[in-house]
Amino acid sequence: MTTIRVVLVEDHALFRAGVRRELADLNGAASTITVVGEAADRDEAVEVIRSTRPDVVLLDVHLPGGGGDTVIRALRDDEIDTRFLALSVSDAAEDVIAVVRAGARGYVTKAITIEDLRDAIERVHAGDAVFSPRLAGFVLDAFAGDLPMPADPELDQLTEREQEVLRLIARGYTYREIATRLHLSVKTIESHVSSVLRKLQLSNRHQLTAWANERRIV
């Protein structure tokens, strides 16, 4: 049985306490999730993650002192094997995309059930991407329309299959349900989603660059 060490970065103490307690209540399944640290703002987050070196960080998109993306950037040179999962209420697409482009492995909304959150933490820990319906919608929006002259066709466009998978995620299907529906394995679905994540992080598509630039100016 693996133990997943988690840090909660979130400025609402009540929400942190709730997540911590609910995650603890769920333990006893395939893995154990232990909350090893908490932080309420950007600087504290960087410090706590450096000192505890957790497996997964649940990272709020908006934090006092800077967005979740600045936390990831601050830790880029630390060579720690920590994965980030963005978590927030319902933020603007550009904020969420900025955190994912900074390196988060996925994005879930706070309305998520604790079982789904646990599942998402395990998935991110295993190196997979976690797309909530909302993130799938954001990505479809960001990649909408064909570029007349894509700088890098491999990165700047989603394949038909990837779009199909994203639409099903946006409609509320789980990876397993999508696999059944498309007569594919769950592993194949996961690899499609990871591919989308890679494109999201690396593509220089016009909108994505614009968003990233906007973030840097701010």
Added chain:
Amino acid sequence: MPIRVSLCEHEHVARRVVNLPTVARSSDRVITGTAGGWAERFGVDPTVVRVALALLTFVAGLGALLYCAMFLLSDAPASGRAVSAGTAVREPLDHRRDYAVAAATAAILVAARDLGVWPGDQIMLPAAAVAVGVAIVWSQAGRADGLAGRRVPRVVRLGAGIALLIAGVASLADKTGGVGSVGASVSAIAIVIAGLAMFGAPALGRILHDLDEERSMRIREEEIARVSTHLHDSVLQSLVLIQRSDDPRRMVSLARRQERELRAWLYGAAPIGDPQSLHAAIEVLTTELEADHDIRIEAVIVGDQPLDDASRVLIAALREALVNAARHAEVDRIDVFVEADDTELTGFVRDTGIGFDPATIPPDRHGINDSIVGRVQRFGGTAVIESHAGTGTEVEIRIPRRQP
């Protein structure tokens, strides 16, 4: 019990002493209500106090000084209701006090004349005549049992007052140039106009005051009606719903929606429920249904466009599908996905609830066919309902965009 009696007496005295300096300015006012306030406090006719102050002003400004002192020693007027409720200290009206004030004023005037602080008989005598005339006319106009009491008929009092006023004004005019040469004398005209104004002032003032009061009353009533209508339609309804609800989540969502509405109403935000775009309209729809049906709706919207006929049809169909899912699927979460591109609008409503066999639609769900499928088909679109018992239901709506 002699001790107790003496205690009571002390208390009584103490209360009188404490109460003495509190004079509230009156709402019955000519300038600041100061004279009215002091008159009410000591049971004197306000007109007598006003006239006395006006006359004493001729004596080296004594009246004006007294007025200032009285103003500084008084409090802001209590609100109208509080005064009439009897919270303010006031003595009953007693004409003997009026005469006392009049006599004291006369005594001061005589003393001033002897001391030489006197503008001259030819000014003061007519001024006194005008003052007494005004006192009689104003208290006649203001109250039935004013200065002279009921024993003197009203007509006689009015006549006497007017006669005194005319005599005073005429002789003042005579002193400043003579009634005979009125044509050239601006000051005489001014004095005559002032004299006429003195007749009319109380009645005119009362009419204006009444009009003002009536208008502000009407505005207040309309405002109260408007507010109570709104509160009845919104806040009261929500409070009733919250009381009937046992589920804290539902209470919270009702309270949240009501708060949003109330804020929008109070602070003039854009009216809820009047969205301009497809995206905004879906947000409004899901917020409303979340509150009404105690359910979480996860809406993902890709692309956007201004509200047009096609998007209105889509929203109406989505609403039906959502309400159906909320009522029958036995779930606490519904997913909505809407995508708007150049060629069509697509909408999905999905739940993972109990589902049903579309071949055997229960009789109470025939509505689905008319309200979703029929509505969309009439607009040239398609609606497909896919459901399996035990795994849930998904409604797929496709509406072509009409090319302009």
